[in-house]
Amino acid sequence: MEKLNRSIIGVTMILALAFCLRVYHSGTYGIYLDEKYTMIISQGIVMEGANQKEVFFTPGKTVFTPAEFWKKKNLSDFIEANIRGDIGNSPVYYGVLWVWMKIFGLSDFSARFPSVLFSTLIVLLLYVFVKRHFKSESLALISAFLAAIEPFFVAYSHMARNYSMSFFLTLLATHLFLLIVQKQRESKPTWKLLIAYGFTLTVSVLSHYLTVTVFMCHGLYVLLYVRPLVVWRTYLITAVAGLAMVSLWFIYGGGKYTFQTLAYQAQLYKSVSLTNPLNNEFGEVLPATLVNVANKSLPVWADLFIISNGLGQLSTLGIRNLAIAFFFGIIAVGIFHRFRRKEKIPPAVLIVYPLLFLAGLPLFTVPNLQLVVAAALPSFVYILAFGIRHYTTKKQQPLMVFLFILTLFPTLFLILMAFKNGHTYGITQRYSGFSFPYAVILIAFMVKELSEIPMIFRSVLAMTILLQFFFITRLLNAIYLDKAPKYTYFYIPRGPNPHYAAAQQIKKLYQPGDTVVYPSRRLYFRDDIEKTYWPYSIQDAQLTNLYLPKDAGYVQRMDTTEVDKIKLVKAGSRQEIVLFDLKGKTHRY
Template sequence: MFTPSSRTTLVLLSALLILALALRLYRVGTYGIYFDEKSTLLISQGVCLEGFNQKDVFSKTYFTPAEFWKPKTFNDFIEANIRGDIGNSPAYYGVLWLWMEVFGLSDTSLRMPSVIFSTLIVWLLFVFVRRHFRSDSMALISAGIAAIEPFFVAYSHIARNYSMTFFLTLLGTHLFLLIMERVRSSPPSGSKTPSLPVLYLAYGLVFVTSVLSHYLTVTVFLCHGLYALLYLRNTRAWVTLGLTSAIGLGLVSLWFIYGGGKYTFFTLNYQASFYKNIALTNPYKSGFGIILPATIPNIAVRAVPIFSDLFIITNGMVAVLVSIRNSMLALGLGVVSTVIIHRYITVAKPPVWVYAAVAFLFLVGLPFYSVEPLRLLVLSAVVPFVYLIGRYVVDRTNADQKRLVVILLLLAFVPTLFLLFMAWRSGHTFGITQRYSGFSFPYVCILIAMGLRQLVTLRWWFSLPIAIALLIQTGNIVQLLVDIYADEAPKYTYFDKARIPNPYWSSAQKLKELYTPGDTILYPNKKRQIFSEKMDRTYSPVALLDAQLVNVYLPQDAAYIQRIDPNDRDRIVLVKGRSGEKITIFDFKGSTYRYGE
């Protein structure tokens, strides 16, 4: 039976979930799939990029959609996974295949699993905080932050494994903490915690599914191990966790021994050498973005935006952090204001000057900031806000919850630190990117919620200046969401100019409308650069990707006559059989939509 307070919580949570879903559905199918999503689409259908497992189809002069769509085997799926994603993410591709069998192959359908998992993160974060921190208000604030977090919104629009892995790793952490709780004591009265055997089984299954959704999820489970080293003193629990981990690793190893994972380490070693060579010889104009040698200064420079954008209150601050003088002034003023807040936070009647001191310290820097003064004003509020997080932990958490804060901090920072270590070990900075450590975002949302919860307890002359700075940052977040929806947020969408709608889908619709028996469809031959003889080289002297992606959207039983035109780089053309008339279905020339885009 719901109490009035729990009914209110349920209504607010429902509103947040509706908001989260709306933000993730808005314009989800507007822009065409980019290169990684093209890989996702083909892999999910068991099709190798450039047709390595379709030699019998494309080695002939002509081919048909019916031949392209001939039944695929599990070996086809493995081969496609190897060549399209180095054997990574088979669990995600399995989920996506099942989804698309039911809901079809549109761009929206392709991205819907990401939308659903991203929305579920908001719900699970509420459950996580409410269960482990025993606070409805904290749970709602955390879920609210996750609902509007630009990183989550952006990756809900991308047909890749990331949203699924973020959800799975949060679920894994939830199960791990339930195990720790049951090991230390009986569950709280009124809770419906499953038995330990069920929890261990669920944790093991989530571990296996997570790692087979993205290999770097191991960094989250590494944090679980570090936490256990700090706080677990139960021999039986250690043995059971060890067995659970060993069985899970054994199941994962089957993929590395018999499945697509067997080529993963070969490919990773090749890529490390390849990108290191670029970093040493052509770091700025290789076509892969800026790839620098992994010196400590270079790694630090690449790490700054990763850590900055991890926290919603500092998202985008890298624009001002590059100016040392401005950022040091803003941070210095923040430190002084924090000292004043700390000194007088518990004083009932502080000196008169204190009432205006914090606001003055935020504003005094504005005449001296030479770049983006409003962002620097927000930066000056970061130090007192971090202090408020610490104050919440000290004043408002019990001993058990303080231990939970430790695992929050581990999960907030270890995945990115692991990336930095791997970059240093590999000798290049290519892999230092937000999505590879995005598992940290849910836990950072909780830390931010602690600061906001503490902020409302301050007296207004302390809280108002910080609140105004946070409102300014809210405006920045809204603008970032606008840029994401406009496909002009490169750090998330990879584009600073909006992509066109999916030309492969629209071309397929035109062909279905115009094709008559006797016609021939010609596909362009986009020259490919071969980077790895073992992984990239195919039997075909012409590029097949454009033809493959159009055929994905053609009827699976169609007998359309098709071939690759080796002399045309840009156009999909329909040649009418009787007249020989050439109808250009789509011209890729000048459009931001080709192999590497």
């Protein structure tokens, strides 16, 4: 009972830490581009107004009100908004968010809070997952703690996007899948679990299409380890039933244009990679050569593991410096291997082993202490191998293979698709983020094994881990300050939401007879999905109206001669008050 109480206290403290790290600064900064689409789509509105023709594009009608903007939407509106705004992806997430904001109101903080909750639930589910399948309380607590402080999870919990929800759902699906495997081996009924698994498969894919990479891993496990063949029938029926439900969305819903749009985007990004790979609106999009794919994927691989986070940034650390660090690190592993089981370690080893981690400092062209962590990386890999061997049984070997497949396959899938499509645009951490829970478990094995090695080696490696945690803490601080571009996409921090600020000014200053005037920039449509009824943007008007009362009668109009300023024109005097100056892209993110 005392041990159980300690476990409950430990899990509770870890969950409290996870929640605090995620909710802190969650509503501080204005919504970025993808979140703007989240806010609009979740309300059944098409960005740029393809389903708001009567509000913005009726001939002879030059003004509109929030009451007109908030005209009730039906299911077809939500589907069209999803088609045009997110290629039919994530309908389940938008549905969840719509219900959430119906209950708790529409605000940036409210829109992000489901991500905070799902990200915190990942920590709890990971604890349950490890304790159930690896039979180790300590390993489960270590895994939960590492997930709680993982910068990737923290960063994406601050985004009103589907990612945190999708990561949770795929981990839950894997948990259910392993429970089914175990029950079948014990010849116990599994139909309830199969229904739950099929349902989770469906909602996972409809929360993000790339969750299919996780279910491919499940299929690989069945092929490799599930016997007899007759048992495959259960998985096949469940998978077909789940995918049949998904196919209804593709046939009758917003997914029917997905493949068409994906094919168009693949061609677009390939063209950009060949003609303008650096100075374009999409960021760096390179041709899918072996070198380019390797350079693009290296940070993704490194950042997947908290212990190597940041070591893939070649522009910061340099290949030469990493090679030097790894060279000394491999020598250190040789010493570690030779004396790991010795009861008495020679004094020379006590001096040489820690010095090897520092030996590269005079040779590095860039003075960066993270290269010391890089020197320790071979030792960490070595300890991980022994940790897996030490803490798993022969019966658990298939589970460990499965863990590695789940960790590696989603990123390998992105690399394969990069070569197929001819560009590197899709090689990004969030598209393979489903791997993070399993990568966390692997690092937990390494941390647990640290307690079993001789004190001298343990002390040196513990100091290196503390050094890496310094960099992790600095990264978390950069996330909170909106200065971590690999997670937040910004070098210069965003301010508060400009459209929310403009809406507050309108509510404060508007008097009957006044007119709110919005900037309206020229649009250039790429395809029919983007095309709307007017060649000028109404996005600033839409985003501001999100935060205005739904029954308000504020008179508003567009101004195609203005590109930056949201203004209030006073009745009678015609005085113009600038409510917010967006200054080009400065406040549009």
